[in-house]
Amino acid sequence: MARPYTQVLERLRAAGLRPTRQRLALARLLFDGGDRHVTAEILHGEALDAAVRVSLATVYNTLHQFTAAGLLREIVVDSQRSYFDTNTSDHHHFFFESSGRLDDIPNERIVLARLPDPPKGTRVKRVDVVVRLDDTG
């Protein structure tokens, strides 16, 4: 079932984003139904499939606004394309190189011992672990 309309709407308002038709529609595609990893192209395609008129430029803008607002997290695994993750909590990723698919690895499944201190004048913003996978045989 779709998350109640008002919940998405409130979420946008809380983030200081005007709940426009486009943002509401994209937010529902993104946040209804579990954790997702999308590219701008994929989300735009889903919007069109759902008969939501939205330009690709707006999809890019929206993804970045949502990311700035903390609703999404950008994942860098492929230098050709940006992925956005609806799971903004601490966790890591499997990256299936053959298909371009991305899967979450829950935080507790990886233990990082002995992390180096950040260089002077800097602070650790995030530690990303990407487990790159090949197909067997």
Add this chain to the structure above:
Amino acid sequence: MARPYTQVLERLRAAGLRPTRQRLALARLLFDGGDRHVTAEILHGEALDAAVRVSLATVYNTLHQFTAAGLLREIVVDSQRSYFDTNTSDHHHFFFESSGRLDDIPNERIVLARLPDPPKGTRVKRVDVVVRLDDTG
């Protein structure tokens, strides 16, 4: 001082790459003098500065051929640009987001305990840890 010409030449031959003028020049820029992280644009600029005539397309080709031959490793930290690392041994990276700079973290400075098993039908190709840094204050 520059590594002896023949050493670079032999390294290319050993990798099955014809030691052309362009490849030799780029190899010397890359492999003389310690570990480096370059983008195609940067390496092309260095070549021009060193009065080596080489096209950007050839720089891209060469970086990929060197990577395929195991002389370089590609690092994904920025979805807009590809970085290549002359250090091909196992290690990780600091990424200074404000400057786009990349620094090696020796392998033993990070201990990965309890890695998840790869999903059925896949094999772990590599585990990349990127420590993303912000400037303080």
Add this chain to the structure above:
DNA sequence: GTGATTGCAAATCTTTTGCACTAAA
């Protein structure tokens, strides 16, 4: 109304490609 948001098309940036030319073996 008024300022934020959107769409569109054009621009930008990185990277790849096609193909005639050049150079290594």
Add this chain to the structure above:
DNA sequence: TTTAGTGCAAAAGATTTGCAATCAC
């Protein structure tokens, strides 16, 4: 020779931008 490698300019793909039209408040 013969085949791999190169340069150039054009193409491709992802993303951003400028600006007039539209929408939320």
